[in-house]
Amino acid sequence: MKTTVVNIVTPDGPVYDSEASMVSVRATSGEMGILPGHIPTVAPLAVGVVRVQTANNKTELVAVSGGFVEIRAEQVTILSPSAEMADSIDLARAKEALKRAETRLQAKKDGVDVKRAEAALSRAINRINVKEGNI
Ligand code: ATP
Numbered sequence: 001m002k003t004t005v006v007n008i009v010t011p012d013g014p015v016y017d018s019e020a021s022m023v024s025v026r027a028t029s030g031e032m033g034i035l036p037g038h039i040p041t042v043a044p045l046a047v048g049v050v051r052v053q054t055a056n057n058k059t060e061l062v063a064v065s066g067g068f069v070e071i072r073a074e075q076v077t078i079l080s081p082s083a084e085m086a087d088s089i090d091l092a093r094a095k096e097a098l099k100r101a102e103t104r105l106q107a108k109k110d111g112v113d114v115k116r117a118e119a120a121l122s123r124a125i126n127r128i129n130v131k132e133g134n135i
Contacts, residue, residue, distance in 0.1 A: 002036035003055045008062055008078045015083040016062050019055040023076050025069050026050075032069075034076055041071045047122045049135050050078060061086050063130040065123045082123075089131040098124035 006023050008016035023034045026048025050062040067080030101121035104112050129135045 001055065004034070004036040004038075004074050004076055006050075006052055006076045006078075008050065008064065008080065008083045010080055010083050012082075016050075016052075016060075016085060018052060018060065020052045020076070021055055021057075022053040024051045025064075025078065027069065034069075034071055037073050038071045038076075040073070041069075043069050043071075045069055045078070045080065047119070047126050049126065049130050050083075051135075061130050061133070061135065063089060063123075063127050065126070084127065084130070086130050086133070089127050091128065091131045094124045094127035094131065098128065 001021055003019045003021055004023065006016065006018050006020045007014065021036070025032050025034065026046045027043040028046050029043065032043065045064060045067050047065050050064055052060045052062070054060060062083055062085050064078060064080040064083045067078060070077045097120055101117045101124060104117040105114065105121065
């Protein structure tokens with residue numbers, strides 16, 4: 001079976017490293033399924049889940065908050081401002097972040113940075129979905 005190496009890296013260091021038979025990512029242009037031998041590509045990512053089918057046939061989910069994917073024939077590298085495997089997501093923290101963002105967006109007061117609150121909202125929803133396997 002052909003495989004590709006998948007690395008997910010953040011400014012705090014590497015988060016994920018595995019051999020995969022397939023990887024799917026959420027690019028800003030839509031969902032991308034990546035198989036070993038894919039043509040070299042770089043694409044910007046949305047906040048979303050990276051789904052990795054590992055060489056030993058497990059599916060692993062990683063929440064990422066945007067960034068880029070660089071694809072080479074035998075290597076997929078994802079650079080993201082933050083990334084968490086399901087196991088390391090703190091569900092209560094994500095729910096708090098969701099509540100904070102919703103409150104800010106509902107208040108619609110002057111001084112609320114709407115783009116920032118929307119970005120925080122989508123990171124929180126993404127973490128909750130990955131933690132709950134709800135994707
Ligand atoms: P919060 O308001 O809870 O900090 P945030 O979306 O603003 O959420 P980020 O700026 O995206 O947080 O991430 C900051 C750091 O905290 C990153 O290292 C990220 O992996 C980590 N992180 C954020 N939320 C969680 C969570 N719910 N569980 C585990 N790690 C988290």
